[in-house]
Amino acid sequence: MWALKNIMNNCRRATFLTEKKIAGKITTIERIQLNFHLAACPLCRIYLQQSVLINEAFVSFQHTSFTLDDAFKKKLIEKIELEIKKNNFLL
């Protein structure tokens, strides 16, 4: 029981376990500890929600479409042409 008593007030530990839970790396005992804490702690319940949201926002960024500006592209092409000439590739 000591473990549960220790987690009761310990939001640092609870948020740490929250990260392990979200990553799917939480052990059974840790899950029991975390659920015990969350049942009594509205602050850490907010944290859990927001932590998941942050992961989603971070990953969804990759679906933004990106375009390089034309000037940069032009420079890139010139560099590639130069490299091709230097190496005498036959294209």
Place this chain on the structure above:
Amino acid sequence: MQDETDKQDVVHNLHLHPLSWVEKYADYLFGFAMSRTRDENTAKDLVQDTFLAALQKIDEFKGNSKEKTWLTAILKNKIADFYRKRSGNGLTVAGTAGELSDFFDRASGHWTGKNYPRAFGLETSNPLMMKELGNVLNDCLTKLPGLWFSVFSMKHMDDLASEMICKELKLTNANFWVIMHRTKTNLRACLEKNWN
């Protein structure tokens, strides 16, 4: 001279078209690099380095993968280098930088009063709001120590196993979780502070 001829053959036989790379793949590679570095200039440099490196090892192209796959693999290596370099900037695991704070009471571990998490008050179903949240998050990410950013990004963008990340960045498993935790508590606080 033999070597030159070989290279010419490779280019010819495997249908590599370096002159069309920029048109076909530059934007895609840029987006790939942007989502993993969150920095425009870094991402641009990485795209350029990728093309130039690809030309250098054009005779390694086996033709059993597509041009795009091959270029992306080269870019991935460049990004791994970037993560390693950023991580080595003399920063400790704990990241002692002044503005990064501990949010919990030293003795009890409870949230300290001014750090109580508050609801962001946003509608997750609203795409515009989520986009704005993403922008604020990007600003917050730039304030993280390089090592933390690298760990966070490798974990989430490429879904790498923690063992892989530890090996790559020379971390212990315990340190890995400390970083994941501190990164998230700092990002959360930063978002709350800058989200109106």
